[in-house]
Amino acid sequence: MPAGEADACGYATFVAANTRPNPVPLCPEITLYVADQAVPLWLRTAEEIDDMGLPPPFWAFAWAGGQALARFVLDQPQWVRGKRVLDLGAGSGLVGIAARLSGAAAVICADPDPWAQAAIELNAELNGVRLDLTGADLLARPEDPLPLECDIVLVGDLFYEQPLAGHVLAFLTAQRAAGLLALIGDPGRSYLPKDRLVRMAEYGVPAAGELEDADIKRTAVWRLG
Numbered sequence: 001m002p003a004g005e006a007d008a009c010g011y012a013t014f015v016a017a018n019t020r021p022n023p024v025p026l027c028p029e030i031t032l033y034v035a036d037q038a039v040p041l042w043l044r045t046a047e048e049i050d051d052m053g054l055p056p057p058f059w060a061f062a063w064a065g066g067q068a069l070a071r072f073v074l075d076q077p078q079w080v081r082g083k084r085v086l087d088l089g090a091g092s093g094l095v096g097i098a099a100r101l102s103g104a105a106a107v108i109c110a111d112p113d114p115w116a117q118a119a120i121e122l123n124a125e126l127n128g129v130r131l132d133l134t135g136a137d138l139l140a141r142p143e144d145p146l147p148l149e150c151d152i153v154l155v156g157d158l159f160y161e162q163p164l165a166g167h168v169l170a171f172l173t174a175q176r177a178a179g180l181l182a183l184i185g186d187p188g189r190s191y192l193p194k195d196r197l198v199r200m201a202e203y204g205v206p207a208a209g210e211l212e213d214a215d216i217k218r219t220a221v222w223r224l225g
């Protein structure tokens with residue numbers, strides 16, 4: 001969807017008005033609509049729909065895990081070239097964009113957050129790539145067929161909350177059993193199941209805005225064993 005078209009709820013308009021295009025620090029070949037600060041944007045988003053219980057604006061930042069995984073895919077395109085890719089918890093769409101730039105045959109971005117879906121569409125357009133989208137909660141029924149048949153699941157920074165991490169691991173385990181590969185970018189969040197993962201690469205990732213506890217986050221790319 002080109003930006004602004006079919007934006008009846010105003011999500012794309014809101015994203016464009018509250019962010020600006022910036023190159024991703026670890027992947028400067030990709031530019032994303034990002035915000036400088038999380039909290040003011042979070043408040044504006046909540047005011048927009050009069051709901052103070054909203055999740056943070058994850059879509060407005062390139063998270064350390066996503067940056068590392070995008071860098072990995074850009075530097076080692078053989079992991080995705082010609083493949084059908086699921087970018088789970090896509091946020092800004094960073095990882096999916098990297099996969100497309102590296103020659104993925106198709107990429108579907110999954111994120112239930114409507115602002116993330118608007119950001120993904122704007123960012124895809126900004127980077128001249130096509131991304132498909134689903135807002136369905138794929139984690140609710142991990143054994144169900146995916147909306148697009150896929151070869152590989154890419155996961156940028158999804159192990160930051162315990163219940164979500166458990167659902168992601170169950171989903172990836174089911175997909176792995178069905179023959180898909182699963183790659184994860186993660187800076188060692190609290191609920192990363194390291195005992196189930198094989199480390200593939202490591203990067204020093206410049207932190208997104210004021211969101212992290214260090215200016216450079218050591219961040220690894222992992223494969224589900």
Ligand SMILES: C[S@@+](CC[C@H](N)C(=O)[O-])C[C@H]1O[C@@H](n2cnc3c(N)ncnc32)[C@H](O)[C@@H]1O
Pocket residue numbers: 058059061062063064065066067088089090091092093094095110111112113116137138139155156157158164
């Ligand atoms: C920390 S952000 C990571 C975004 C992006 N992958 C990156 O690395 O920059 C986590 C994202 O997961 C999404 N998310 C939360 N629950 C989800 C679910 N059940 N299925 C898919 N995505 C989900 C959030 O909306 C958010 O965009």
